[in-house]
Amino acid sequence: MSVAFPASHGRSRAFVKMHGLRNHFVIFDRRDDPRGFAVPDIVRICDTHTGVGGDQLLTIEKPSVTGAYAAMRIFNIDGREVSACGNATRCVAHLLMEESGRRDILLETGGGLLACRRAGAMQVSVELGPIGTDWRALPVAQEVDMLHLPMESGPLRDGAGFWIGNPHVVFFVERLAETDLSRFAPAIQNHPLFPEGVNVGAAELVDPRTIRLAVWERPGMLTQACGTGACVAAFAARLKGLSKTNRFTVHLPAGPLEIELVGDMAVMTGPVAYCCRGTVECEGA
Numbered sequence: 001m002s003v004a005f006p007a008s009h010g011r012s013r014a015f016v017k018m019h020g021l022r023n024h025f026v027i028f029d030r031r032d033d034p035r036g037f038a039v040p041d042i043v044r045i046c047d048t049h050t051g052v053g054g055d056q057l058l059t060i061e062k063p064s065v066t067g068a069y070a071a072m073r074i075f076n077i078d079g080r081e082v083s084a085c086g087n088a089t090r091c092v093a094h095l096l097m098e099e100s101g102r103r104d105i106l107l108e109t110g111g112g113l114l115a116c117r118r119a120g121a122m123q124v125s126v127e128l129g130p131i132g133t134d135w136r137a138l139p140v141a142q143e144v145d146m147l148h149l150p151m152e153s154g155p156l157r158d159g160a161g162f163w164i165g166n167p168h169v170v171f172f173v174e175r176l177a178e179t180d181l182s183r184f185a186p187a188i189q190n191h192p193l194f195p196e197g198v199n200v201g202a203a204e205l206v207d208p209r210t211i212r213l214a215v216w217e218r219p220g221m222l223t224q225a226c227g228t229g230a231c232v233a234a235f236a237a238r239l240k241g242l243s244k245t246n247r248f249t250v251h252l253p254a255g256p257l258e259i260e261l262v263g264d265m266a267v268m269t270g271p272v273a274y275c276c277r278g279t280v281e282c283e284g285a
């Protein structure tokens with residue numbers, strides 16, 4: 001089945017909107033469309049009041065590496081391009097597997113070439129990693145112990161930092177329900193040690209294979225789910241010696257993701273869904 005993007009005319013551009021655990025995305029196919037998106041367009045399209053509404057805008061592009069079925073570019077709601085998004089990867093992989101009739105594809109992203117495969121009618125698995133533990137990868141402005149970051153904000157203490165295509169820090173807390181992330185995470189996200197900012201997770205280890213997680217994403221918002229954050233929380237639990245298992249269920253505000261750790265890779269499995277499709281007006285770039 002081919003994915004029916006509506007026809008684009010003039011300034012109107014066809015989109016498909018999808019969500020992965022309510023982390024929602026406005027997706028455009030640029031494989032045969034040279035027009036880019038200006039920052040004000042991205043901001044307006046992602047805003048529910050002026051556009052479609054989404055946590056990120058995604059574009060599907062022609063791949064530049066052999067073996068990749070397509071490439072995906074990812075833009076935050078402030079128009080800044082970022083290099084990874086786990087939930088978006090599942091959504092776009094699903095769309096492209098429907099288009100091609102394939103059960104697995106390689107998707108090129110700024111954060112690497114990602115192996116994606118069907119795990120159910122509306123379930124997709126993605127291999128994310130290798131997860132970087134070097135301070136230079138995040139990046140951090142100076143050498144620090146990445147498993148014990150030298151900063152704190154309220155209940156957020158003794159965090160760990162990782163690169164999984166994008167930068168994350170995760171803090172284990174006693175009780176997530178009592179952790180006001182929107183109050184304490186901005187000081188971490190904007191800490192001078194993180195010249196490119198960072199996605200900030202608060203995780204509660206419920207039992208050795210169950211984590212509750214909330215993520216304050218760049219550029220400064222709580223999302224209903226964060227796939228890369230879930231992988232990093234599971235990886236951090238193991239590296240910090242809090243758990244010895246390889247298989248975790250990570251419960252995000254909108255529901256669970258299954259994470260399997262294989263060496264320094266994380267295989268994330270979770271749902272995808274279509275929201276709507278249509279056209280939106282753009283100035284273009």
Ligand SMILES: N[C@H](CCC[C@H](N)C(=O)O)C(=O)O
Pocket residue numbers: 023076082083084085086087088166167199217218219223225226227228229
């Ligand atoms: N929600 C996404 C992560 C987006 C991260 C992005 N906000 C950044 O600035 O790196 C996920 O499912 O992995």
